[in-house]
Amino acid sequence: MISKPKGTLDFLPADAFKRLHIEDKLRRIASLFNYKEIRTPAFEKTELFRRGIGEETDIVSKEMYSFNDNEFTLKPEMTAPVIRAYIENSLYNVSPVQKLYYISNMFRHERPQAGRYREFSQFGAEVIGSGDYAADVDLISLGTSFLSDFGLKNLKIKINNIGNLDERRTYIADLKKYLEDYKNHLSSESHKRLFTNPLRILDSKDGKDIEIVKNAPVIFDYLGPDNKSHFGNVLKGLESMGIQYEIDYKLVRGLDYYTSTTFEIASDDLGAQNAVLGGGRYDMLVQQLGGKATPAIGFACGLERLTLVLEANKYEFPEPGNPKIYLVSAGEEAKKKVIVIANELRMKGIFCETDLLNRSIKAQMKDANRLNAGYVCVIGDDELRSGAVKIKNMAGGDETEIALDNIVNFNFI
């Protein structure tokens, strides 16, 4: 037997139906906020991700599915492709602010685990062209409102501002200086990070690291007046909308392109991978990818994780529809007639099903019952001869007699 690749998922009809419902909801809310959908290729030139996400990030250094001699890579995230499309199609000429969203699958070669897959789907949104705090608030409120539209509470919104490049550079230098003194007390992982990515030591889960980090310099103190007031305005904006947040000066994110605002929404209902949604501002990325200096902000939400949270919260997904009528046939002539009537019903938009296995009447009735059909109509030699059929209401069991050729006009409730 050939099995699916590790870390991928089959969406059987019941799962696919749930996913479709989630997508419908996301699209509806995104359009309320005037975000327009964008679709980009499943793969891009590898160079795009190297330059966009950062050579040193885990994603680029060890998680990409690359092929054709490394020329192309299945997209591991959507921000770089969206920005590429923005620049390539000169969207800044269409309007100064672009509000875009996407629902798409991503590929990262990681060790699979609860809530983490090698092929996974994200709903994401980007506001390109505005550095105003209003853009941050607009985007974050999109994220929180669809989560609350799903009835999810108990979600923690964490927010931070990691400054611009200069501010961060100064901060990292001071952070390193501080941590040097505790070098020998840090966990081995963090010891390594001291050289590779000191910021990440801030959200280490190691108990000792946490103690050490408690008295470390705080990024907020390194922000200039612009970022300080931007941060303040974003927070006030969220407050004014009743969005509860938690400032987390230790919230640093793993992609190189983030600047200024960063945020994350996590759920206690998930396992180790508890971030449902994460994002931030990336004011340097457009320029980095060859466009004009353009501020932007975005987030991505993992749909598999969202689904896990919904299921943990006993979210009630809608039920798929059931056939309005099941046409039961008895005999070869009736079967031919049933095929024709079924087609007429469907052309009229009536959900209709028939037997495809030449089954007995009893078996067809069972099938109709299993499918939860609203009505059943048995057609056999008698009905063909008389031209009259009985339409049986499966809920009550009562039957209505009607002309065979008039089934399509029956008033199905």
Added chain:
RNA sequence: GCGAGUAUAGCUCAGUUGGCAGAGCGUCAGAUUGUGGCUCUGAAUGUCACGGGUUCGAGCCCCGUUACUCGCCCCA
């Protein structure tokens, strides 16, 4: 890349000290000849993950392999 756990029917899982491979659900058929749901009766479905070893005898004990799951790292 590292660590831990699991592997028995389509699904969820029992399986005693090593002694004929099991249950529930689902599927199929029957219980009035052309009428479902409930009930009853019956049936089909297994390389007990794979390969070795111990033993008169292994689903069970030992070794190895693989797959899956969870965690570390990182991310959604």
